[in-house]
Amino acid sequence: MPEIRTLRQFLTVAEELHFGRAAARLHMTQPPLTQAIRKLEAEFGAPLFERTSRSVALTPAGQALRPAAEKLLADAQALTPLVQAAAAGQRGRVRLGFVSTVGYGELPRWLRRFREQHAEIELTLIEATLDVQLREFAAGELDAGFILHAPGAVPEGFESLAIVREPLVLAMSAEEPLAKRSRLRANDALGLPLVIFPRDIAPSLYDAVLAFYRERQATPRIAQQAIQMQTIVNLVSAGIGAAWVPEGMTSLQRSGVVYKRMTDAAPRCETSLIWRADAAPAVLRFVDHAREQVGSKGHT
Structure with a gap:
């Protein structure tokens, strides 16, 4: 040569x-x-x-x-x-995992802006629950991920950026008598059958919901489990039970479903971006972009 x-x-x-x-x-x-x-x-x-x-x-x-x-x-x-x-992080690839709930918040706008500003970075989106994301991180198939968890319960071994902290609201069938109340306290709703996600896909949040019941000397009556929040809301629409969902999910409107905010207390959740400390420069460029977006919205 x-x-x-x-x-x-x-x-x-x-x-x-x-x-x-x-x-x-x-x-x-x-x-x-x-x-x-x-x-x-x-x-x-x-x-x-x-x-x-x-x-x-x-x-x-x-x-x-x-x-x-x-x-x-x-x-x-x-x-x-x-x-x-x-x-310099101006070229490269970012394989980004995300839980479905973030699609109802600011993520679509953030992604569009990032692609406009960093056209030379290939951004691949992978919808996956926390358990799947952790396996893909371990296999080297994921660079960063948006996850849903209980406040402060980020998996060990990751850098993290809190995107939003919010209460869970109760998605209820419009036919449920409690749904017609203008004000609803948590204790009033604890006896409703519950549609919830399996523990293995978000263990910290699952445990936080059950702890919320235990603190009030109640045991949840789990009627059905489902993985995706959209499916959970659809099951609520079918009258299977009520469901605790992130407040941001209220933008998902389904016929026969109403969302009720508790007047006293409710479980809380947190959406975070996670990545490894040794992530590639392009990944850190995305992290910086997310940090700028969070700062511009005044999240804490």
Whole structure:
């Protein structure tokens, strides 16, 4: 494989068709240039220039080499800015996991803005619950993720950014008599059958909901479990039971479902962005973007 320097010398001679002028452009004397071209011809086993005392011309082999050498040289020249951009987080890839609930908040707008501002970063979205995200992190298949959890209960071994902290509200069937009350206290609703997510997909939040019942000397009557919050709300619409959902989910309107905020107390949840401390620069660029968005909204 010829050296980049030698290919540059070949191209300069091919442009000038004069060894003296080519040597001057390359800031070298003519004999070393002539020697370099002869060595290149020996490597290829074919003459690249026809030389006479009055002229220099490309041979068919030289004509074939010229566009290929130009491409190789252009690719080589692009390597430095490519590497520098990647090191600065201006290029690269971010594989981003997210739980479905974040889609009802600011995330779509954030992603659109990030793509507009960082077109050279490939952003891949992967919808996954916390348990799935943790497995993908361990397998090296995820770079960052938005997760839902109890306040302060970020999985160990991750850096984190709190996106929003909010109460859970009670999604209820519109046919439920309690749904017709203008004011509802938590103790009034604790006897309703409950639709809830399995513990393994969000253990800290599941435990927080059950602790909320225990603190009030109540035991939840779990009528059904479902993984996705949209499915949970649909089951509420079908009259299966009531469900505690993040306040941000109230933008998901379903026929036959009303959302009730407790007037006294309710379990709380937190949405966070998590990533590894040794994440690639492009991932940290996304983290900085998320931090800016959180700051602009005044979240704590």
